Amino acid sequence: MSAVTPRAMGQALDRLEGADKVRGLAPYAFEHPVPHPAYLSAVRSTVATGEIVGIDCSQASAQPGVLAVLTHLNAPRLGTDDGELRILQSGDVAFRGQFVGGVIAETSEIARHAAGLVRVEYRERPHDVDLESSRERGQLRVPQQTMALFPMDIDKGDVDSALASAAVQVDCTYRTAWYNHNPLEPHTTIARWTSDGLTLHVSTQHPRGVQTTVATAFRLEPDQVRVFSPHVGGAFGSKGPRHSDVILAVMAAQLVPDRPVRFALTRHEMFTQTGYRTPTIQRVRLGADTDGRLTAVSHESIEQTSRLKEFAEHATRATPTVYATPHLRTRQQLAALDLPTPVIMRAPGECPGMYALESAMDELAIACGLDPVELRLRNEPDTHPLDGLPFSSRNLSACLREGARRFGWESRDPTPRARRRDGWLVGTGMAATTYPTLRLPGSKVTIRVTPDGRHTVLMAAVDIGTGTRTALTQVAADALRVDLAQVELRLGDTAYPPAAPEGGSAGITSWGATICEGADELRRRLAADHGGTVPAEGLEVTVDMPENPHLKQYAMHAFGAQFAEVRVREETGEIRVPRQLGVYAVGRVVNPKTARSQLIGGMTMGLSMALHEASLLDPRYGHVVNHDLATYHVSSNADVGTVEAYWIEEDDPYVNPMGTKGIGEIGIVGAAAAIANAVHHATGVRIRELPITLDKLLPYA
Amino acid sequence: MDTEITLRVDGADHRLTVDTRTTVLDALRERLGNTSPKKGCDHGQCGACTVLLDGQRANSCLALAVAHDGAEIVTAAGLATDGELHPMQRSFITHDAFQCGYCTPGQIVSAVAMLQEAAAGWPSAVTFHPADGTDGGADAGPVDLAADPDEIRERMSGNLCRCAAYANMVPAIQEVARS
Ligand code: FES
Ligand code: FES
Numbered sequence: 001m002s003a004v005t006p007r008a009m010g011q012a013l014d015r016l017e018g019a020d021k022v023r024g025l026a027p028y029a030f031e032h033p034v035p036h037p038a039y040l041s042a043v044r045s046t047v048a049t050g051e052i053v054g055i056d057c058s059q060a061s062a063q064p065g066v067l068a069v070l071t072h073l074n075a076p077r078l079g080t081d082d083g084e085l086r087i088l089q090s091g092d093v094a095f096r097g098q099f100v101g102g103v104i105a106e107t108s109e110i111a112r113h114a115a116g117l118v119r120v121e122y123r124e125r126p127h128d129v130d131l132e133s134s135r136e137r138g139q140l141r142v143p144q145q146t147m148a149l150f151p152m153d154i155d156k157g158d159v160d161s162a163l164a165s166a167a168v169q170v171d172c173t174y175r176t177a178w179y180n181h182n183p184l185e186p187h188t189t190i191a192r193w194t195s196d197g198l199t200l201h202v203s204t205q206h207p208r209g210v211q212t213t214v215a216t217a218f219r220l221e222p223d224q225v226r227v228f229s230p231h232v233g234g235a236f237g238s239k240g241p242r243h244s245d246v247i248l249a250v251m252a253a254q255l256v257p258d259r260p261v262r263f264a265l266t267r268h269e270m271f272t273q274t275g276y277r278t279p280t281i282q283r284v285r286l287g288a289d290t291d292g293r294l295t296a297v298s299h300e301s302i303e304q305t306s307r308l309k310e311f312a313e314h315a316t317r318a319t320p321t322v323y324a325t326p327h328l329r330t331r332q333q334l335a336a337l338d339l340p341t342p343v344i345m346r347a348p349g350e351c352p353g354m355y356a357l358e359s360a361m362d363e364l365a366i367a368c369g370l371d372p373v374e375l376r377l378r379n380e381p382d383t384h385p386l387d388g389l390p391f392s393s394r395n396l397s398a399c400l401r402e403g404a405r406r407f408g409w410e411s412r413d414p415t416p417r418a419r420r421r422d423g424w425l426v427g428t429g430m431a432a433t434t435y436p437t438l439r440l441p442g443s444k445v446t447i448r449v450t451p452d453g454r455h456t457v458l459m460a461a462v463d464i465g466t467g468t469r470t471a472l473t474q475v476a477a478d479a480l481r482v483d484l485a486q487v488e489l490r491l492g493d494t495a496y497p498p499a500a501p502e503g504g505s506a507g508i509t510s511w512g513a514t515i516c517e518g519a520d521e522l523r524r525r526l527a528a529d530h531g532g533t534v535p536a537e538g539l540e541v542t543v544d545m546p547e548n549p550h551l552k553q554y555a556m557h558a559f560g561a562q563f564a565e566v567r568v569r570e571e572t573g574e575i576r577v578p579r580q581l582g583v584y585a586v587g588r589v590v591n592p593k594t595a596r597s598q599l600i601g602g603m604t605m606g607l608s609m610a611l612h613e614a615s616l617l618d619p620r621y622g623h624v625v626n627h628d629l630a631t632y633h634v635s636s637n638a639d640v641g642t643v644e645a646y647w648i649e650e651d652d653p654y655v656n657p658m659g660t661k662g663i664g665e666i667g668i669v670g671a672a673a674a675i676a677n678a679v680h681h682a683t684g685v686r687i688r689e690l691p692i693t694l695d696k697l698l699p700y701a
Numbered sequence: 702m703d704t705e706i707t708l709r710v711d712g713a714d715h716r717l718t719v720d721t722r723t724t725v726l727d728a729l730r731e732r733l734g735n736t737s738p739k740k741g742c743d744h745g746q747c748g749a750c751t752v753l754l755d756g757q758r759a760n761s762c763l764a765l766a767v768a769h770d771g772a773e774i775v776t777a778a779g780l781a782t783d784g785e786l787h788p789m790q791r792s793f794i795t796h797d798a799f800q801c802g803y804c805t806p807g808q809i810v811s812a813v814a815m816l817q818e819a820a821a822g823w824p825s826a827v828t829f830h831p832a833d834g835t836d837g838g839a840d841a842g843p844v845d846l847a848a849d850p851d852e853i854r855e856r857m858s859g860n861l862c863r864c865a866a867y868a869n870m871v872p873a874i875q876e877v878a879r880s
Contacts, residue, residue: 014794021802022790022809024737024777031736039731108731109722184741184749184863185803233739233803234863267742465801465864597797597866604865629746629861636858636867638851643868 001548004516004657008474008484012593016470017231017463026231029203030188034260037190038067040252041111042245042269043101045093047122048129048622049338052091052100054121060103065110068255069118071101075251080217083308084341087244088251093122094308095339096622097272099244104252104261127338129622131279131304134335140302143312143334149436150320150330150386152312157327159285162296166287170364174284174356175689176672177614178624179277181345182634185233186267187245187274191253192260197224198250199260204229205240206501207460208442211494213242214250230492232464236605237344238274239464240503245273271615271627275343278303278313282356287327292368292375296327299357305334306341313342317349318434318669319357321557322396324381338622344503346605347665350435351672355609355690358431358673362680371414372677373404373561376432384555392554392654395585396432396561402648403430403561403583417684424567424576427682433582433670437556437661438504443514443545444497447480447522450538455480457489457518461499461511466664467594468507474590475512475658479519497542505558505662508590509655514545516657550654558661560584562603562670566678573694573701577607577675578641587652587661595663599645602667608635610672611691706770710735711779719766726750726761729776737778737806741861748860751807751814752776758814760859777806780813789813789877796873800864808860812874815856819844819878827855846878853878 020026027033057069075088087099101118105111134140145152163169183203190201197220204210207227215222232239249263265273280303287296301315316330345351365372380397383390404410412428413419419426446458457476463469473489480487490496500510521541526532530539550556565579580603589595612633615624626632645667652659672690680686685700702721707714710733717732726743729735729752738761741749745763752761753775761774780787789809792798799805820843828844846852850871857870 015797017802018794018799019786019790021799021805022777022786022793023781024739024806026802027736028739028803031730033734107720107723108727109720113722182863183801183803184747184861185739185801186741232801234801236863264740267744267746465799465803467800593797594800597800597864597869600868601800601865604867605863608865628744629742630744634861634863635865636861637870638854638858640854640865640867 001546001657003653003659004478006478006588008477009588009590009658011474011591013470013474013591015467015594016473028185028188028231028233029190029201029229030262030264032190032201034190037260037262038104038106038256039108039111040102040104040249040261040263041115042099042248043115043118043120045096045098045100047093047124048096048127050093050122050124052093052120053123056119060114060117063110063114063117065106066114067104067106069101069103070252070255076254078217079219085217085242085244085247087247095306099248102248102252104256127622129337129339129617130619131335131337134337135281135302140333140335143332144310149317152314152330152332154320154328154330154386156386159296159298159327159329162327163285163287163298166295167290168288168364168367170286170360170367172284172360172363172688174282174359176280176352176355177690178279178617179345179609179613180271180615180632181236181238181274182270182629183234183236183238186265186270187239187243188264189246189249190260190262191249193253193257200225200227202227202229202246203232203239205235205462205464205503207462207492207494208498209501210242210246214246217247218250227494228492229462232462235464236346237348237503240344240501243274267629268627271624272340275341276615277345278342280315280352282315284356284360286360286364288364288368290368292370292378294323294325294379297323297325298329300331301353302333304337304339304342306339307336309341311342313352314349315353318354320386321384322357322432322434323379324385328385346602347435347669350669354433354669355672358670359676359688362429362677372430373400373409376400389553389555392550392556393650393652394559395648395650396559398648399559399561399583399585403563403581406583406646407563407581409563416681423570425570425682426567427678428563428565429674429677429681430561430563431670431673431677433560433562433666435505435558435662435666435669437509437558437655438506439509439548440500440504440506441545442498442500443510444542445514445518446497446540446542447518448538448540449522449534451534451536453482453486455482455487457487457515458496459491459499459511460494460496461491461507462502463491464502466507466598467591470594471508471590472511475508476515479516505664505666508658508660509662510545512658512660513656514543517546518543548656554654556655558584558586558666560666562674564674564678566675566682568679568682568697571701573697575611575679575692575694580607580671581644582667584645584647584666585650586647586663586666587650587655588659589647590658590660596645598663599667600643602665603643603645603671604635604640606668606671607640607675609690610675612639614691704767706766709773711776721767723766724762725754725764725766725769728766729761735776735778737776739803739806741803748811749804749807751810751860753810753814758811777809780809787813788880792873792877796869798869798873799866804860804862808862808870811857811860816846816878819846819852825852825855827851847875850875
């Protein structure tokens with residue numbers, strides 16, 4: 001693995017697709033011009049669990065303009081055993097809102113109206129949708145490992161004795177809400193069956209994944225399925241794994257061969273069909289000596305999954321990495337409920353887990369009478385606390401110090417509820433943040449060069465708004481040692497070599513390292529076979545993502561420190577966040593402009609998580625009642641104050657040839673804890689359940 | 702029921718047949734193939750579908766096409782004239798005031814209209830001062846957006862951005878307001 005010399009990397013370039021996006025001309029999946037499209041509208045179950053005993057499509061079918069009605073009675077048998085994807089395979093209903101049919105019609109208006117005319121009769125079964133009561137009844141199980149990095153359950157040393165004998169102890173339980181990703185572009189598909197196979201335009205983080213999933217489900221060869229995904233209107237994890245909307249669209253298209261079928265989930269449907277972040281109940285116990293040095297850490301998380309499929313968010317995943325402690329325990333338990341299946345959402349694991357751990361660290365700082373920044377500095381490990389590996393680079397201390405300096409932390413009076421300004425209680429809080437430097441398998445790239453020196457780089461990667469198209473072009477230019485203008489990067493089409501999913505902040509690591517390998521191979525071939533000159537017919541190479549020889553030798557993680565100022569209206573409990581500031585150590589920053597946007601976007605989503613967002617379940621019916629953007633509040637412009645993101649120089653030769661660590665997720669990690677800690681500093685009240693809303697503060701006004 | 706209407710979209714006249722249930726947004730996207738305005742919620746809750754409807758910003762998902770026969774509509778695509786981007790569009794690019802870009806056409810149309818509203822002295826929740834009952838209305842004259850980012854934040858809050866590019870949008874809009 002040879003390091004790439006930065007020339008294009010490090011430049012703050014505007015997004016390459018900017019001029020298209022500001023005019024609305026960059027086509028998202030649903031928008032591709034297709035000849036004579038038909039429209040699909042879904043029929044969804046109105047019971048939480050049960051069985052369909054009768055289904056009457058006569059009224060729907062009789063509507064002028066209706067082309068076909070899809071139910072479990074005429075749906076094809078699927079070749080997948082994925083419980084979430086196996087829709088319409090029987091009359092069984094596993095959660096409220098599950099797809100039970102669909103109507104295909106000439107227009108979207110007709111399809112939607114007719115979908116409402118499909119009459120479905122159910123025999124209901126009692127359902128169980130309540131995480132808290134499952135926990136009380138002890139109906140929990142240990143999950144299978146789903147997010148490999150560390151084992152879910154860790155035992156190092158003797159936590160119980162260490163906790164019992166610790167001079168200072170914290171034992172608190174924190175709760176996070178059910179969050180929905182709500183990318184602004186809903187999940188959308190255009191599906192068209194022809195005699196050659198299937199063409200799909202899908203809003204996805206992983207075109208190759210859609211291709212193989214659909215091929216398996218519909219018993220096709222992968223090369224009979226072509227997936228386009230040039231622009232994606234946000235995803236945050238929901239468009240990573242496949243969901244049943246693509247399956248429904250493909251089933252529908254089968255009923256109207258040759259016609260492209262357009263399917264966009266409604267915003268309501270986005271709350272049941274696309275996964276969500278599980279609520280968590282996390283107990284954190286910390287033991288420390290009087291100097292604030294941790295002697296024991298215990299972190300347990302309880303979460304939910306569905307009965308259809310297991311997904312466990314590894315909320316304790318960051319815990320072994322952040323602080324030195326001789327005794328450590330992590331535990332994870334799941335309740336399987338009659339609900340949709342949760343899924344990865346921006347920093348799955350780290351995001352809810354670090355909210356709990358960093359809130360507990362704030363409580364420990366107070367218990368020890370220490371400054372929260374100082375407490376964290378005192379618990380810096382020399383090597384990875386779990387496996388003893390050296391860090392490839394670790395600059396948490398530098399981030400803490402630089403963040404404190406920029407934020408003006410030094411003058412902070414730790415006394416809670418001690419500052420009032422114009423009727424507002426004012427407080428500040430901070431938290432550490434971390435995210436692992438991951439690489440995901442499954443990438444290849446093809447690079448072509450022509451005698452005029454132009455390079456075309458092809459891979460089925462995607463830009464979901466992260467700035468990939470621009471940053472990866474910068475990586476490619478430096479890997480190929482040419483100017484940016486000589487590189488054309490083509491993404492979002494499974495006709496190109498497969499690429500690992502967009503996720504885990506691993507895009508640049510996985511795809512970039514693959515491109516660097518391709519550039520090396522191109523140079524080798526040019527030198528060996530062509531005397532260093534590009535032949536008249538051009539030259540093309542295709543390579544796989546290379547191994548990283550350092551993976552087993554170093555622990556690879558990004559770090560950072562987040563600070564927040566909070567104001568709470570004394571009489572009403574209204575909470576405002578005038579300022580957020582983060583300093584990060586994320587390796588090389590490829591494009592400072594788009595990177596900053598990623599970081600502040602994550603921090604703002606963390607603000608939204610801390611104060612605004614929660615999907616509220618009605619246990620009687622088993623559905624999210626606030627399933628729209630009016631009542632599920634995501635932060636709006638007026639909710640957000642100043643958001644500052646900085647990074648320190650960090651040279652990491654081990655992570656990948658670019659020296660990058662990934663930036664898409666770390667911004668949300670710790671943001672909620674910094675705000676929650678600031679709320680405590682402002683009010684003297686510790687709310688251990690997100691979101692922190694004024695009704696939770698009012699009793700203490 | 703189908704009805705024939707005319708719409709002037711981004712300077713071009715169109716005669717089209719719509720279902721009486723068709724929204725202006727779907728008329729644009731699904732009948733005329735103008736997908737510049739986006740559909741984020743279809744309920745008037747996100748602002749992605751914002752267009753200028755007879756000169757004022759409107760959520761086109763909340764407007765029925767039949768009720769706007771003869772209307773003049775400008776989308777973000779139409780703000781760019783003769784291949785030149787509108788200053789607001791250029792400012793959004795240089796400030797990186799978007800990520801995925803799905804909210805962006807709506808944000809930009811909204812921001813352009815909002816500048817006119819402020820220049821005309823329209824009040825907002827920020828301009829309104831409950832203490833003395835004044836609303837800074839028409840009498841108070843133009844609102845200085847460049848000087849008060851809170852005015853921009855408030856007036857742009859009908860447009861959600863899930864990528865959360867707000868902290869870049871505010872200076873992007875301020876810069877245009879200044880010039
Ligand atoms: S699509 Fe019209 S406001 Fe959301
Ligand atoms: S840029 Fe993605 S929603 Fe605003």
